[in-house]
Amino acid sequence: MDQVLSAPPLAESAKQTWIDDLPLAYFEMDAMGVITCANRASHALHAIEHGSLVGKTPWEFMPAGEKERSCADYLSLIASGDEPLVVYRSFYTSAGQFRVYQLHRSLIRDPQGRPAGMRVVGIDATESTRELEEAHQASQWQASVLASLPEAVIVSDALGLIHYLNPATEEMLDCSAAELAGKMIEEGVPLLFYSSPEQSELSFRRALQSSSRGSAILLDRQSRQLRVDVSTAPVIDQNCGFVIGAVTILRRISD
Amino acid sequence: MNLRQMASLVADKPPDKIASEALPAERCLTLLAEGVALNVPEIDEAAHKQLRASVGQLALQIPDRASTDEKLIQIRTILHEFEVYRQGVENALRQRQAAWRALADKLLRELLTRIGIEVVAPEASSLLIKIPALVSAEDLAAYQQELNRFLHPVGADGRVNDIAAPLKVADRSTANHNAAGLLGGGSAVEYLKSVMERGGNGFIAIIRLGCLDIISQRFGLEAVQDCLMAVASFLIHSLHSDDAIFHWSDSSLMAILQGRVSESIINAELQRIVSHNRDITVKIEGRTIMLRIPLTFDLTPTELLRDANDLYKLSANPEPNQSKW
Numbered sequence: 347m348d349q350v351l352s353a354p355p356l357a358e359s360a361k362q363t364w365i366d367d368l369p370l371a372y373f374e375m376d377a378m379g380v381i382t383c384a385n386r387a388s389h390a391l392h393a394i395e396h397g398s399l400v401g402k403t404p405w406e407f408m409p410a411g412e413k414e415r416s417c418a419d420y421l422s423l424i425a426s427g428d429e430p431l432v433v434y435r436s437f438y439t440s441a442g443q444f445r446v447y448q449l450h451r452s453l454i455r456d457p458q459g460r461p462a463g464m465r466v467v468g469i470d471a472t473e474s475t476r477e478l479e480e481a482h483q484a485s486q487w488q489a490s491v492l493a494s495l496p497e498a499v500i501v502s503d504a505l506g507l508i509h510y511l512n513p514a515t516e517e518m519l520d521c522s523a524a525e526l527a528g529k530m531i532e533e534g535v536p537l538l539f540y541s542s543p544e545q546s547e548l549s550f551r552r553a554l555q556s557s558s559r560g561s562a563i564l565l566d567r568q569s570r571q572l573r574v575d576v577s578t579a580p581v582i583d584q585n586c587g588f589v590i591g592a593v594t595i596l597r598r599i600s601d
Numbered sequence: 602m603n604l605r606q607m608a609s610l611v612a613d614k615p616p617d618k619i620a621s622e623a624l625p626a627e628r629c630l631t632l633l634a635e636g637v638a639l640n641v642p643e644i645d646e647a648a649h650k651q652l653r654a655s656v657g658q659l660a661l662q663i664p665d666r667a668s669t670d671e672k673l674i675q676i677r678t679i680l681h682e683f684e685v686y687r688q689g690v691e692n693a694l695r696q697r698q699a700a701w702r703a704l705a706d707k708l709l710r711e712l713l714t715r716i717g718i719e720v721v722a723p724e725a726s727s728l729l730i731k732i733p734a735l736v737s738a739e740d741l742a743a744y745q746q747e748l749n750r751f752l753h754p755v756g757a758d759g760r761v762n763d764i765a766a767p768l769k770v771a772d773r774s775t776a777n778h779n780a781a782g783l784l785g786g787g788s789a790v791e792y793l794k795s796v797m798e799r800g801g802n803g804f805i806a807i808i809r810l811g812c813l814d815i816i817s818q819r820f821g822l823e824a825v826q827d828c829l830m831a832v833a834s835f836l837i838h839s840l841h842s843d844d845a846i847f848h849w850s851d852s853s854l855m856a857i858l859q860g861r862v863s864e865s866i867i868n869a870e871l872q873r874i875v876s877h878n879r880d881i882t883v884k885i886e887g888r889t890i891m892l893r894i895p896l897t898f899d900l901t902p903t904e905l906l907r908d909a910n911d912l913y914k915l916s917a918n919p920e921p922n923q924s925k926w
Contacts, residue, residue, distance in 0.1 A: 580888070
């Protein structure tokens with residue numbers, strides 16, 4: 347069965363050609379991190395002729411800030427003998443810019459099973475990591491804006507379960523976000539009284555339909571009554587246009 | 602008949618077909634009518650407002666030394682307590698309404714079976730949804746007792762009289778609350794019987810939808826049905842064409858997957874389906890609302906079932922070896 351499933355062994359020369367033709371960067375290093383062989387695609391890392399990567403270390407192509415940490419990590423991996431995880435590293439390339447590579451690695455072991463080096467396949471992940479970083483930054487920025495708002499902001503999903511509340515809400519209701527997360531909004535923010543020119547009651551279902559504004563008395567977590575202005579609006583998914591929740595903004599009115 | 606087959610039939614079955622049939626099971630119909638007649642008035646919005654106004658007036662008439670603000674606060678506290686009380690009453694009513702609906706569903710299915718109409722006819726379900734019945738707990742219990750006496754009459758010798766109990770011979774699923782969903786509980790059993798008779802092996806997947814109680818409370822039962830249908834439709838398009846999908850209960854669907862051997866592949870397939878299908882859209886007052894619903898599934902090989910009726914045990918007692926997402 348094993349013979350059927352496993353690929354037939356390649357002749358050394360055939361293997362060399364096969365690896366050399368790989369559309370992905372492939373190289374091997376010895377225990378000290380010196381490159382012992384590299385295929386054609388890996389030479390995109392540096393603008394020199396095929397074969398000249400051999401004898402160098404990958405850290406020579408890394409930005410100064412990554413060199414030391416990456417080298418230390420490599421030596422520690424070789425010493426421990428643990429199978430390495432996938433990592434992301436930046437390399438200076440022949441295009442004259444640093445690009446981020448996702449490195450898939452495995453240890454080369456000597457006949458006694460001791461780590462003798464490493465095989466590395468690198469996949470260019472520059473665009474995806476950049477997009478991920480930008481999305482993360484945008485999300486962080488939005489979270490910071492929400493957290494900085496002086497008004498209390500409460501976001502619930504379309505079922506009415508509280509998903510987010512900002513520090514101003516925590517302060518107003520005298521509770522932590524963790525206490526209210528996952529609670530029904532009526533339970534988390536109980537309104538004793540509500541009035542507005544348009545409607546006599548504020549229901550969550552109504553909040554999903556259209557914006558509303560009014561004044562209310564609510565109970566904080568210590569059962570104290572707070573007089574507030576309440577604004578609600580449906581949260582609409584910008585891609586599909588569907589309502590995915592409701593946002594409630596509370597502003598304290600001085601007694 | 603499963604959902605896939607039903608989809609093609611829905612269009613050409615007139616909704617008034619049930620009413621136009623002769624009704625030989627008069628007793629069954631009488632019970633159904635009695636159930637509808639057991640209505641109690643629901644707490645309506647006008648009565649609620651009137652009560653709020655009276656409470657407010659009463660509180661304002663208190664000639665004490667309290668300031669107007671303090672009085673207002675007292676009134677609002679009273680109103681808050683009343684809201685809590687009203688919510689409790691409404692929840693109790695809702696529960697009784699659900700119990701009544703399951704009972705009426707059972708009765709109507711018995712009736713339909715007797716007069717030879719396909720039990721899973723979708724019109725039957727939509728008719729039931731429109732019955733606005735709220736009964737007291739006592740009435741409901743008495744009614745249920747009478748129904749049981751009717752379905753399982755006992756002769757003078759203490760033995761069940763088959764001739765006097767024509768509905769007893771109807772599909773067992775109609776007497777099982779797990780199959781009291783809108784469509785196909787009994788059909789699932791019948792379908793599995795035929796699969797097992799043919800010696801076919803496969804798997805039973807029960808897909809459960811969470812948060813349906815919240816959806817029912819917020820948006821009504823039609824939204825719950827929309828959610829079930831959305832998941833069913835996704836299953837129909839995602840599973841193999843010879844897999845059969847059924848409504849199993851008020852909050853679950855059943856898929857009978859035939860001719861599959863690898864549990865791990867089906868597991869992965871179902872995991873993909875439940876992860877893709879958590880966002881379900883429903884139309885509420887003209888707005889499309891996207892609800893994120895937790896979905897779970899249980900998977901059981903049909904070999905573990907002694908016969909098709911064991912299906913009922915699956916939903917009641919999930920086996921430890923069942924896969925859980």
